[in-house]
Amino acid sequence: MKPNNTSSKNKKEEIKEELIRLNKFLSHNSNYSRREADKLIEEGRVKINGKVVTNLATKVSSKDDVQIGKKNIKEDKNKIYTVIVYNKPKGEIVSKNDPQGRRTIYDSLEKKYKHFLCVGRLDYSSEGLLLLSDNVDVVNSLMHSDLERVYKIKVNGVITKSVEEAMQNGITIEDARIGAHKNSKITAMTFAPFLAYDIQTNGEKFSKIKVVINEGKNRELRRFFAHFGLDVLDLKRLEYGGISLNNLPTGKTRFLSKEEYKNLRIFMNEDDRSI
The missing domain is CATH 3.30.70.1560 (Alpha-L RNA-binding motif)
Structure with missing residues (x-):
């Protein structure tokens, strides 16, 4: 009889901690975007295990002690991400800021969504459905999908x-x-x-x-x-991706429905957890 190495292999995989880029770790577990996290790192405001790091290529695991200033940043494996639908009007830029001083979507969105990232763009003269999320993996997966x-x-x-x-x-x-x-x-x-x-x-x-x-x-x-x-x-x-404006007024936002979240989790190959 051949030995079953599956169980021992799984234990080794469990022991081995996944390493991820520091900016990704910060964006997943705080209200900072990756770009904002990079700036914090470059400014020397991030510590790992008590030591300041400024290298943007730094990687961490869930066992590392990560701090922004004096605030501890802990990994939340059960964090439920948020996706919103925004009915963008004409005359707004899909950007954090505009050198020409034009209005951006973040001027219209509530402050609690200022760290949300956009799934793709609609140009200044276009309108309609725009998806935003506080999870960079969700944004990238949707944006680069078919x-x-x-x-x-x-x-x-x-x-x-x-x-x-x-x-x-x-x-x-x-x-x-x-x-x-x-x-x-x-x-x-x-x-x-x-x-x-x-x-x-x-x-x-x-x-x-x-x-x-x-x-x-x-x-x-x-x-x-x-x-x-x-x-x-x-x-x-x-x-x-099957998410519709429905009757959402121009300039307004809504959360995904339970059914839309369910389909999104299937798309992301996740377990369907209640929202």
Whole structure:
């Protein structure tokens, strides 16, 4: 009979403590973002086991004694993260601050959400569903996923057969700077086939279309339609990964429903814990 090494292997794995980046540890167990944590480290305000650390590559385990100033930062393995839905209006920047002095989403959000991170972006002229969370892993997982995004768009012209063919089959545009931000360094861009689309109005002056995609590239839809000479007049995100705006008023927030949290935990490969 062959010896069963599974139990001894599991014990070794339990003994071995997982090491994670210090800024990640701080962002998970405090109200600081990773960027803010990096600044604290660089300023010499973080101690590990009584010693000041300034190396941003430092890693820690749950057994280490971590402090910011005199405050102990403990790992909370049972911490339940929060995700909110914000119905972003036009005229707000998805950023902590803006050099041009324009209004940001954090000017509108309650102060208790100031450390929340955004799942992707909506540009200044776009509106609609924006997800934010206090957990960086949730944000990264959602942002880099292929979950469906649903948009309602208004353009200043006709949705031609060429546009439909590109939506159905995908397209590579060598010069996709039209429709992009003036400071964008991205030129060529490949667009995957749209998952679905519904042309609701198609006219000479303007057309309205609902599209479903599963990518989140920089100003992707504005660049796509600009290639066909169509300016996007209005762009509103209605859904992200099955989470919808529903009747949420513009400029307001809501928490995820229990069902939405359940689906999110399944997506994150976690046990479904009650919220």
